[in-house]
Amino acid sequence: MKKIDKFINSQKSIHLYPKVKKSFKTVLKKLSDEEYKKITNKLYLMVLHEGALGQVMHFSKTNDKFKILQLSIAKEVPMYVLNYVIAHELGHVLQDRNWKKSDGDKLEVDADETAERWGFPKTKKIKDWYLKK
Secondary structure, eight states: OHHHHHHHHHOGGGTTOHHHHHHHHHHHTTSOHHHHHHHHTTEEEEEEETTOOOOOOOOOOOSSOOEEEEEEEOTTOOHHHHHHHHHHHHHHHHHTSOOOGGGTTHHHHHHHHHHHHTTOOOOHHHHHHHHHO
């Protein structure tokens, strides 16, 4: 838990979002040590609350590749949806590459499967919430 708290506290864009912090803790606890290291290494979170049109974050210089996970959070997002979304997006981080046209839906399917393996499947309840939004 200490390493998870340390990572979350290092992410300046989530300090105003207790719900997002809680969801990240819930999801990160499900990862293996290897997955955790790969995902959190040089990962920066950009969390925008509903209605935000922009946000500026400043990063220290680095010569290494880094990853940015951007989330726009709806005010009334239920925790079960937020947990799935964060798990799905961390599944993309684990893929360690950007989408190519030839991928089709492969990366999305893989991210869903990873989220499900961690205990956050895309359920009918989640799909229904998306449809109502």
